Amino acid sequence: MNREEYEGRLRELKENAEDVCVDGLSLLVKECADRERGCMDPRALRLHTLKREEAEEHPEQVEECLKKNFRYLFPAPPLPGESMIETMRRTMGWESEDITDGKVEGKNVVIPGRGGEISVRIYTPAGGERRKPCLLFFHGGGFTGGSMDVVENPCKAIAGRGDAVVINVDYRLAPENPYPAGLHDCMDAVGWVWENAETLGIRQDKIGVAGDSAGGGLASSCVYLDRAGGENRIAYQVLLYPTVTRSADPEVNGYTWSMDVYENRDDHPGIRRALTWMMESMDGLNQMYMGDAAKITEPGASPLLAEDFTGYPPTLMVTAEYDYLRLEDEMYARKLAEAGASVRVIRYGGMEHAFLDKCGFYPQAEDCVDEIAEAVRRWSHE
Structure with a gap:
């Protein structure tokens, strides 16, 4: 897709959004005009139809696809040892493009934690002497992988476009x-940012959390712990197709x-594959992440299962139509709305899942960055 077409699709996402109601939940549906209803977006479909059948006939294409970041489509052979x-x-991951507007400085810092030192990367936009809002961002990766590098470009762009300090956290x-x-x-x-807000040039009353996939689950768990502990330090949350329950029990x-x-x-089959690969991996990820299966229903592990959502902060929930996690995400948003929280849901x-990684390839990823930046700007003035 050339730049002109990309910019046109990006405009469509901003101009053609539709408000819908699903089981009492209001949400905004965004899509490109070249997507046929009931079909995957053409850009996502292209990735899913490069495909395994062709790869079997032309193994040289696999190596070429790996070079172009189509790694997740093919089983990767292990290296020796x-x-x-x-x-x-x-x-894991995708080498996205830098879509930052203007200069955003990134700085690596090591901060203390109860389990040892924690590496963070702080992005600060240029200009202005006033204190800025802050967004702590937790990367995805099934709680077992991912890195600060994978979300580097989205974090930089959010900082620049949202005029906010964004802190990328390298959790264990x-x-x-x-x-x-x-x-x-x-x-x-979160606690370190709260205590050092003045030094960091951050407004202590405008500290938010964000994350994609597993990172979104961690962000929502932080909100649960923050509210349950009566600290109320988190002023807003941005959840990108988060994992909000470890349980598979519908009851x-x-x-x-x-x-x-x-x-x-x-x-x-591409749609089915996009939906089922995560479903099929959940048991294994649960075993690796939870250790003790008895803890799966703790709200810290499954924030969807909190008993009370009263007093939760303003929330931006972003979902993908063909994501296995979409139903649990919309249920979480519904619970927040019923408890009186301000919730904006964008589908x-x-x-498919993990589309934010593909900044510069999917126009939806850049539009999502713009939505996050706009939300942070709006919340900083409320």
């Missing part, structure tokens, strides 16, 4: 450090997951 978890981590990963180690790191980072979660909920006009039509 490499463990399964090391292979998985090596093949499972299985070496099972729950709640990573969550403790995230909460300790516990309050909803039943079904493939039939997702519109798939031609029963396309990107035709999109």
